[in-house]
Amino acid sequence: MNRSSVALFDYGSGNLRSAFRALERAGADVSLTSDLDAARRADGLVVPGVGAYAACMEGVLAHGLDAVIRERAAAGAPVLGICVGEQVLFAEGVEHGVRTRGVGVFEGRVDLLDAPRVPHMGWNTVAADEGMRLFAGIDPAERFYFVHSYAAKTRPPGALAAVCEHGGPFIAAVERGPVAATQFHPEKSGDAGYALLSNWIKGLK
Structure with a gap:
């Protein structure tokens, strides 16, 4: 049986090595690439991201990745964003009073967590909407690993979401049509995390 092809896009900001290994373990044929045509052709595109929203968006725009993400979303071709790779899929992010336009696949804004302690770092549970493909067969008591200070706090219209609590509720994962994303690091x-990535890969073909 052929393994689904996954393009893990290197735009200068991402936890690439561990993401590459995890996607391979979960059953994908993974290529680490900065080539837009490869990102278009792959069965699945993974958008990683660590650090600041504005810096990640600068890398996304410099490589032309934003256009490919929107093309894939419009064509029904799967995309998975991870951590800040999730955040940049939203319309905008605000950090230290600076507003940065995002890719805009999801409506909404990424803001500082409303919590007495940030960053939110460590393991936490999430409450996923019924029917989310990412969480199929995963026990609701399972914990996922987070490290972030910012997050989207409202679900985009028509999307399924998983919510986590840290000071207040925020979007821990979201999926709508072909586009899915997680604030935590699967x-x-x-x-x-292996089960979640396996679920995503199973849906590529």
């Missing part, structure tokens, strides 16, 4: 989330 590649650092042990067996639960």
